[in-house]
Amino acid sequence: MDKVSIKIKGAVLSIIIFFMMLSVWHLATMPKSGTGKSEATVIANPTSSQSEYDLLMGKGSKDVPAEMKSGFPTLSQMGETFYKQLSDPFYDKGPNDKGIGIQLAYSLGRVSLGFLLALLVALPVGFLIGMSPLLSAAFNPFIQILKPISPLAWMPIALYTIKDSSISGVFVIFICSIWPMLINTAFGVASVRKELLNVAKTLEVSPLRKAFKVILPAAAPTILTGMRISMGIAWLVIVAAEMLVGGTGIGYFLWNEWNNLAISSVIFAIVVIGFVGMLLDMFFAKLQKMVTYAD
Amino acid sequence: MQINHEFLKVEGLSKTYVPGSAPVFENVNFDIAQGEFVCIIGHSGCGKTTILNVLAGLEEASSGYAYMLGREIKGPSLERGVVFQGHALMPWMTVLQNINFAVKSKFADWPKAKIEEHSEKYLDLVGLSAAKHKRPAELSGGMKQRVGIARAFAIEPKMLLLDEPFGALDALTRGVIQDELLKICSSTKQTVFMITHDVDEAILLSDKIMLMSNGPNARIAEIVENTLPKNRERATMHHDPMYYPMRNHLVDFLVHRSKLVQQAASSGSPVSNVTDITQRLKPKLVRPGKDHPLSNPSIQIN
Numbered sequence: 182m183d184k185v186s187i188k189i190k191g192a193v194l195s196i197i198i199f200f201m202m203l204s205v206w207h208l209a210t211m212p213k214s215g216t217g218k219s220e221a222t223v224i225a226n227p228t229s230s231q232s233e234y235d236l237l238m239g240k241g242s243k244d245v246p247a248e249m250k251s252g253f254p255t256l257s258q259m260g261e262t263f264y265k266q267l268s269d270p271f272y273d274k275g276p277n278d279k280g281i282g283i284q285l286a287y288s289l290g291r292v293s294l295g296f297l298l299a300l301l302v303a304l305p306v307g308f309l310i311g312m313s314p315l316l317s318a319a320f321n322p323f324i325q326i327l328k329p330i331s332p333l334a335w336m337p338i339a340l341y342t343i344k345d346s347s348i349s350g351v352f353v354i355f356i357c358s359i360w361p362m363l364i365n366t367a368f369g370v371a372s373v374r375k376e377l378l379n380v381a382k383t384l385e386v387s388p389l390r391k392a393f394k395v396i397l398p399a400a401a402p403t404i405l406t407g408m409r410i411s412m413g414i415a416w417l418v419i420v421a422a423e424m425l426v427g428g429t430g431i432g433y434f435l436w437n438e439w440n441n442l443a444i445s446s447v448i449f450a451i452v453v454i455g456f457v458g459m460l461l462d463m464f465f466a467k468l469q470k471m472v473t474y475a476d
Numbered sequence: 477m478q479i480n481h482e483f484l485k486v487e488g489l490s491k492t493y494v495p496g497s498a499p500v501f502e503n504v505n506f507d508i509a510q511g512e513f514v515c516i517i518g519h520s521g522c523g524k525t526t527i528l529n530v531l532a533g534l535e536e537a538s539s540g541y542a543y544m545l546g547r548e549i550k551g552p553s554l555e556r557g558v559v560f561q562g563h564a565l566m567p568w569m570t571v572l573q574n575i576n577f578a579v580k581s582k583f584a585d586w587p588k589a590k591i592e593e594h595s596e597k598y599l600d601l602v603g604l605s606a607a608k609h610k611r612p613a614e615l616s617g618g619m620k621q622r623v624g625i626a627r628a629f630a631i632e633p634k635m636l637l638l639d640e641p642f643g644a645l646d647a648l649t650r651g652v653i654q655d656e657l658l659k660i661c662s663s664t665k666q667t668v669f670m671i672t673h674d675v676d677e678a679i680l681l682s683d684k685i686m687l688m689s690n691g692p693n694a695r696i697a698e699i700v701e702n703t704l705p706k707n708r709e710r711a712t713m714h715h716d717p718m719y720y721p722m723r724n725h726l727v728d729f730l731v732h733r734s735k736l737v738q739q740a741a742s743s744g745s746p747v748s749n750v751t752d753i754t755q756r757l758k759p760k761l762v763r764p765g766k767d768h769p770l771s772n773p774s775i776q777i778n
Contacts, residue, residue, distance in 0.1 A: 376564040379534055382552040384581035384631070394577065398568045474568040475613035 203256060210255045254445035262445040277437060279429070281453060287429040289457070291347070291422075292415045295354025299411065303359050304404070307366025308392065311400070317367065324363065332357035332418050336425060346426035353422045358411035365407025369400030401472035409465035416458045431457075482546060483667060484508040484531070484635065489540035491526050499538065500526060501694035506686060506759070508635075511665045515678040516696075517726065518688030519734060524671045525561075528639050531669060532558045544635065554582050557628035559638045563620035565612040565627075572608040575599060575627050582631040598630040599623075601660055618649035625657065629664075636661075638670040642677065651710055654680055675726045679719065680710055686759070687729045689737035696759045697737040700725065703765050721765030 254262070270282030310317045332353045339349035373396050381391045397404075423432025431454060438446035490502035501523035508514050516524050529535035530542055533552040542549040544556070565574050575595035583591065599605050602622040612620050621641055628636055642650040658681055661668055672678050678685045685700040703718045713719055 374564075376560055376562055377566060379532075379552075379558070379560065380564050380566075382534060383532055383554075383556070383558045384578055385552060385554050386581050395566065398566070401568075472568075475611065476567050 207256050210253050254448065258445050259448060262443075262449050266446070266449055276428075279434075281431075281434065281450070284429060284431045284434040285453065285457060288419050288423060288431040291350045291430065292354055292412075292419050295351040296358050296412060296415050298351070299355045299359040299362060300408065303362035303366055303407075307363045307404075308370050308396070310363070310367040311370025312396075317371070324360065328360040328364075332414075333421055333425065336422065340426070346428055350419065350422045350426055350430070354415045354419060357418045358415045361410040361414065362404070362407040365410070366400065366404050369403030369407075370396055372403070373399040398472070398474075402469065402474070405465065405469040405472055409462065409469060412461050412465055413458070416454075416461055420454060482507070483510040483512075483544070484669075485543045486527075486531075487541050487543075489527065489530065489537045489542065491523055491530075491535075492538045498692040500691045501688070503695050504540065506696055506699065508667060508669060508684075510667055512684060513661060513666075513668045513670070513682045514684045514686060515670050515672050515682035516686045516688060517672060517675065517678055517730065518694065519690050519730065522688045522691040522694035522734075524688060525639055528558075528637050528669065528671055531635075532556055532637050534558075554631055555634045557631050557633035557636050559621075559624045559628045559636070559641045561639045561641070561643060563612065563617075563624045565620060565623055567612050570609050570611055571604060571615070571623050572596070572599065574612070574623060575630050578627045579630050595630055598626040601629065602626045602656060616649075618645050618653060621645060622653060622656070625653075625660075629660065629666075634667065636666050636668045636670075638668060640671045640673065643673065650674075650677070655710060657681065675723060675730070678726065679704060679722055680708060680713060685726065687726070687734070689734045691738070693738055695737070697733065698729065698762050699759050701761060701763045703763050718765045725762065725764035 266281050270280045272278075272280040273283060306320075310320050335353055335356050336349060339352045340346065343349050343352060377395055377399060378391075381395045386395065419430065420432035420435065423430035424436040425432075427433050427436070431450060435447055435450040435454075438444075438450060485507045487505055489504040490499045492499040500521070504527060506514075516527070518524050526535060526537075530537045531544075531549060533549050533556070549556075565571075566577065569577065572592070572595055575598060576591055579591045579595050580586070583594070586594070596605065596608065599608055602625055604619060604622055604626065607615060607619060612623070615623070621644075625641065628638075642653060645653070654677060660666070661681075668681075670681065679702065683702050685702065686696050687698045687700060688694050689697045700722075703722060704713060704716050705718075708716065
């Protein structure tokens with residue numbers, strides 16, 4: 182009862198905070214009545230050359246004052262952008278003009294490919310490191326040195342060796358998401374309770390069955406935590422990577438809209454990145470809950 | 477009585493954890509006959525759990541051998557079921573799945589239905605059929621330990637090793653499970669080696685009680701034959717005329733003699749009041765209340 186009421190109260194408060202932020206935004210982007218009018222009158226009576234120039238630049242013919250267009254978007258402009266982008270997310274009008282859905286699909290595709298490859302490497306290697314103190318000691322210096330390297334620092338080498346920007350993006354995701362998974366898998370495997378391993382020993386359980394039926398479930402919560410951290414990092418990195426290499430993806434979309442000075446589209450992209458990141462995290466939280474056990 | 481003394485045989489077992497230092501225990505010799513229930517009592521640090529782990533095949537002794545049915549124990553085996561001090565159930569599995577896991581390890585070629593039927597039979601034996609779909613975290617300490625016992629019994633081992641299985645339970649629960657264990661063991665003629673700290677538990681359950689002196693340099697000082705009749709019960713056993721001689725003998729050992737034996741052993745004095753040279757190798761057999769001179773050994777402090 183108490184929990185529910187706190188949840189409801191929290192939700193109401195969230196909505197209030199949201200509308201407060203919107204009103205601050207609205208007030209900050211409101212056309213200024215004093216100076217705005219005088220500038221508008223200047224533009225209202227332009228010289229012929231000025232109006233021709235404005236027309237050439239795609240301005241002036243509309244009733245919105247020119248300075249408002251390049252300034253920070255108003256709420257109504259934002260709403261318009263959201264509506265336009267979300268009503269047709271999958272349009273494709275050439276390399277520089279694709280719908281948000283297509284761009285997201287590219288980014289998610291790269292992230293999941295890089296993430297899965299990292300998982301395929303991290304799980305078995307982490308298992309081995311976790312099981313063997315020798316391998317753990319041998320691998321540890323490499324992990325400790327490679328882990329703090331910004332994944333984007335790998336980009337030139339990736340581009341040079343792979344010679345494909347899209348696959349280089351996948352590689353960058355691979356290299357950034359492997360470390361948390363590797364470290365957590367090794368840690369989870371190494372800290373399986375000795376008692377449980379002894380049970381498996383006295384039952385003469387085969388190594389493979391022990392790995393899948395005892396060690397994996399015992400370490401699963403820790404492994405899933407690693408996967409969740411990795412996915413969070415991968416989603417952070419993909420935006421930066423796509424800004425750098427260009428072509429497709431949500432990061433490229435954002436940078437392209439910045440080049441177009443379409444601030445409302447940039448803000449739209451930011452919001453979408455946030456939402457997708459949240460959904461990804463929620464997905465892994467759910468997986469984590471599924472494998473977590475009460476001890 | 478026709479007993480097979482070669483069922484389990486331990487010879488000259490010793491364990492040294494830190495090379496160069498005194499062994500935790502040394503010269504441990506005993507044997508267990510088929511169908512016997514043997515308890516081992518001793519203070520913490522005398523190496524009881526190590527001996528049990530050696531018998532389980534989980535640990536290696538520094539020297540000496542353990543044989544079961546004439547074969548040396550060199551690793552864990554399904555012939556020996558272990559009930560661990562902590563319940564050691566897989567927390568992500570239900571009670572039934574935990575037992576299924578063990579049964580499947582032993583009878584790998586059984587179909588699923590047969591495995592489940594077998595598991596449920598043993599769950600029923602410890603009175604936990606109703607909780608079969610619960611996870612260990614939802615069970616009380618006593619119930620968890622019962623599942624551990626059912627799991628050990630379910631693989632139908634030739635020998636059962638119990639490491640202080642009731643140590644963490646309250647007295648009431650402990651009594652109930654002791655009764656259950658007694659009932660199951662006497663009906664299945666199970667051979668059992670059990671560690672305990674509880675003198676009454678040992679008297680109730682065992683045929684033979686091995687008394688260990690304090691560690692380091694611990695050894696089995698005496699093997700006490702349980703002189704109480706076989707059909708003893710927890711509720712009435714303290715009225716038996718043999719009960720107090722038995723109990724006093726055990727408690728006296730824990731309070732006084734366990735230390736004296738250790739002192740005699742580590743000082744290396746060849747002859748003492750408690751041990752003489754022959755008993756360094758073979759512990760004496762004591763029958764409290766029956767062999768009068770041995771049942772009430774003079775307690776000598778210094």
